[in-house]
Amino acid sequence: MTPIPTLSPTRALQLGASAWFVAATLGQWAFVLFILAFFGGHTLGGDLAGLNDKPHVTGYVPGDTFGNLQFIAHALMGGIVTFSGTWQLIPALRRRWPHIHRWNGRLFxxxxxxxxxxxxYLTWIRGSRLGTGSNVSITLNGLLILVFATMAWRSALKRDFVRHRRHALRAFLLVNGVWFLRIGIMLAGLVLAPLGVEINYQGVVFVGVSFASWVLPLAVLELYLRVERSQRAAPRYAMGGTLGVLALLILTGSAAAVAFMWLPALSPGSAP
Ligand code: HEM
Structure with a gap:
């Protein structure tokens, strides 16, 4: 009789991490494509007023040259950093072309x-604020990006690669906080809309998802790093399974974001 193949705990963890990475890459690149098409398209086409075809907090304001420049540059930088981050996580690229990892790392x-x-700047000086709860959340997210991006850079310069990996992974998740927020709001909407619950910017759902968009990924990462260090089988299977479930949620939320948020914004006249 041929033996039934079994999944080792290490393999289960690897498979879960790979599934998470593939799902996150698909969702993040959909966000990047939207940013390029919408912000890149209107800017290159010289149609800055068209940026207001979809709702923003402040958006394009005629006459406010510096504020508009910050707004557009911020969105485009968001696209670049999201795309750049993906490549840093691919082990084969780090091993075979370390100079690409270094240059892309500096860019990221x-x-x-x-x-x-x-x-x-946009939040506190231009005044693009949605509400107290979400301001506190995005401000903490922004400050933590400054902390962990700096620590990732410093540990790389010191060639302390164990610390560098941990800080860089934290920076990656924090930078993607705004993408997780969109995925989270879509998932919340898919559950709550059929129940007739509306999501507004000051309400508990939006503020809760705002905090969850960076606290939850950081918490899952800390668990993952612990499980990696542990030799026990059960936590490896559990973490592998959890990452698999999160991958499915990410795919669902990303598909909803494409269908209900990004594609409508790219079709003039049908933006929500
Ligand atoms: C580094 C990661 C970040 C990325 C990838 C990113 C990406 C973006 C994108 C794509 C937009 C345009 C959204 C749209 O209207 O379609 C945007 C808007 C905005 N972002 Fe960020 N962002 C990041 C970090 C932050 C941080 C840390 C803050 C605040 C502390 C922030 C504050 C804002 C504000 C206030 C707007 C709205 C501007 C408006 O609608 O008038 N962002 N961001």
Whole structure:
């Protein structure tokens, strides 16, 4: 009789991590495509007023040259940093082309710092605020990006690669906080809309998802790093399974974001 193949705990963890990475990459790149098409398209086409075809907090304001520049540069930097981050996580690329990892790493960390600073500017100086709860959340998210991007950079310069990996993974998740927020709101909407519950910017659901968009990924990462260090089988299976479930949620939320948020914004006249 041929033996039934079994999944080792290490393999289960690897499979879960790979599934998470593939799902996150698909969802993040859909966000990148939307940013390029919408912000890149209107900017290159010289149609800045068209940026207001979809709702923003402040958006394009005629006459406010510096504020508009910050707004557009911030969104475009968001696209670049999201795309750049993906490549840093691919082990084969780090091993075979370490110089690409180093240069792309400088780009990722540099734009993360600039993006977080311009986000803080938009929130606190330009005054693009949705409500107290979500302001506190995005501000903490932005400050933590500054902390962990700096620590990831410093530990790389010191060649302390164990610390570098941990800080860089935290920076990656924090930079993607705004993408997780969109996925989270879509998932909340899929559950709550059929129940007739509306999501508004000051309400508990939006503020809760805002905090969850960066606290939850950081918490899952800390668990993952612990499980990696542990030799026990059960936590490896459990973490592998959890990452698999999260991958499915990410795919669902991303598909909903494409269908209900990003595609409608790209079709003039049908934006929500
Ligand atoms: C580094 C990661 C970040 C990325 C990838 C990112 C990405 C984006 C994108 C794509 C937009 C345009 C959204 C739209 O209207 O379609 C945006 C808007 C905005 N971001 Fe960020 N962001 C990041 C960090 C931050 C941080 C840390 C803050 C605040 C502390 C922030 C504050 C804002 C504000 C206030 C707007 C709205 C501007 C408006 O609608 O007038 N962002 N961001």
């Amino acid at each position: 960390l540099g734009i993360s710092l600039l993006g977080a600073l311009s986000g803080l």
